[in-house]
Amino acid sequence: MINRQKLLKSLGFAFLPLAFSANFANPPVIAQTSVQTSVAKTVGFNCNDTEATIKAKNGPKVTVGTTTIYIGYQQVSSNNKDPRIVRFDNGVKKWCRSDYETTNDDGTGYGLLWDGSSVLYGVFSATGTQPGNDFRRFTSGRWLSSYGSGGGAKVAIIARIDPTNGNVNYATFLTAKKPSDGKTNSFLVNNLGWNGTNLTVYGQSWWLPRRADKSPMTCAGSSPYTYTAVFKGDLTTVNSALATNCL
Numbered sequence: 001m002i003n004r005q006k007l008l009k010s011l012g013f014a015f016l017p018l019a020f021s022a023n024f025a026n027p028p029v030i031a032q033t034s035v036q037t038s039v040a041k042t043v044g045f046n047c048n049d050t051e052a053t054i055k056a057k058n059g060p061k062v063t064v065g066t067t068t069i070y071i072g073y074q075q076v077s078s079n080n081k082d083p084r085i086v087r088f089d090n091g092v093k094k095w096c097r098s099d100y101e102t103t104n105d106d107g108t109g110y111g112l113l114w115d116g117s118s119v120l121y122g123v124f125s126a127t128g129t130q131p132g133n134d135f136r137r138f139t140s141g142r143w144l145s146s147y148g149s150g151g152g153a154k155v156a157i158i159a160r161i162d163p164t165n166g167n168v169n170y171a172t173f174l175t176a177k178k179p180s181d182g183k184t185n186s187f188l189v190n191n192l193g194w195n196g197t198n199l200t201v202y203g204q205s206w207w208l209p210r211r212a213d214k215s216p217m218t219c220a221g222s223s224p225y226t227y228t229a230v231f232k233g234d235l236t237t238v239n240s241a242l243a244t245n246c247l
Contacts, residue, residue, distance in 0.1 A: 035194050036062035039111035039123060043072045044081075047096035051088040060109075064116035066090045069163065071109035071122055074098065083109040083124050085166060097166040100159070103130035113192040113199075114163065119233075121199060123189045124157040126173070135159065135171050142235045144173040144214065150183030158189070158201065158235060172235040176205045176223075177216045188224070198239060199231045209243040219246035 043059030054070050055061070061070045067089050073081040086096035101107045101124070111123025124135065128151030135157045139145040147155060159171035176185035186206040193200035204224035208216040212229070219225060225243040232239065 035113065035115050036064060037111075037113045037192050038062050039189060039191050042108040042110040042125075044075055045070070045072050045084060045086075046074045047084065047086060047093075047098055051091050051093070054086065060111055062112045062114040064114060069112060069114060069120070071112050073108035079106065080104055081106050081108050083107050085109055085122060085161070087163065087166065095166045099133065100124070100168060101126070101134045103132035103134050105130045105134060107134075111189055111192065113194055115194060118163065119194060120161045120163040121192060121194075122159045122161050123192070124159065125154050126157060127152060127154050135168075135173070138168045138171040139173060142170055142172040143231065143238055144175060147173060148175055148177070148182075148184035150178075150181075153184050153186040153206070155184060155187045156189045156203065158192075158199070158231070160233075160235060170235055172231070174201065174203065174229075176207065176209055179208060179216045186224075187227075197233055199233055199235070201227075201229045201231060203227045203229075205243060209246055210241065212238040212241045217243055217246040219243065221245045 038060040040060040043057040045054045045057060059070060059072045061068055069087045071085045074084050076082050082102055083100050084098055087094045106127050108125045109122055113121045126147055129147045136146055138159060156174040157171055160169045162169060174187045176187050178185050187203060189201055189203045191202040205227040207223040208219055209225050209227050211217055225246055227243045229241040230239045
């Protein structure tokens with residue numbers, strides 16, 4: 001009878017010791033950094049506040065190890081808010097940014113996603129376009145580069161942020177579009193997801209949600225519509241966009 005093991009060895013096949021096979025069944029655990037997300041009701045604070053003061057407001061935040069990043073807004077006048085974002089390491093403020101949007105638009109920050117390393121996204125709101133510095137200086141070449149026409153509808157902005165200093169690398173607007181007059185309609189982000197390459201945005205879109213090519217969908221029923229869009233990590237394009245009761 002032919003010895004199968006000798007035959008296979010003669011053909012160049014190698015046999016591993018049984019001890020190695022047993023270890024292979026239980027491979028070593030490789031530590032992975034978990035992605036932290038927080039999308040919640042926005043809260044007010046300023047860059048002079050302590051971490052204890054900001055933390056007590058229970059707004060959106062992400063924590064990895066001894067570092068926590070908070071997002072919100074500061075009331076700068078009776079009818080105007082501007083977004084704020086701040087990082088604390090071991091309770092010591094590392095940076096705080098108050099310069100993302102300094103116009104008369106009523107803007108806030110209300111969401112964060114952080115992988116604990118270099119990937120940090122912030123979620124902001126806008127209600128129109130006003131003269132001065134706003135997110136448009138970060139959105140050139142991205143999926144939507146402006147608020148659009150009209151004003152008053154609250155829309156979203158997603159910004160990729162450098163967690164070491166708070167600089168915005170780039171951003172995109174997220175809006176709905178009224179096909180009747182082309183004006184902008186509201187969009188709200190509910191959650192974010194990150195798979196290492198793509199950013200998934202879960203939200204609510206009012207009439208009418210946008211397709212990946214930015215054109216308005218055809219929908220049945222009343223808004224808001226549950227909306228999911230998968231962005232390339234650099235926010236230049238949307239790979240797919242789906243909305244309930246919409247095509």
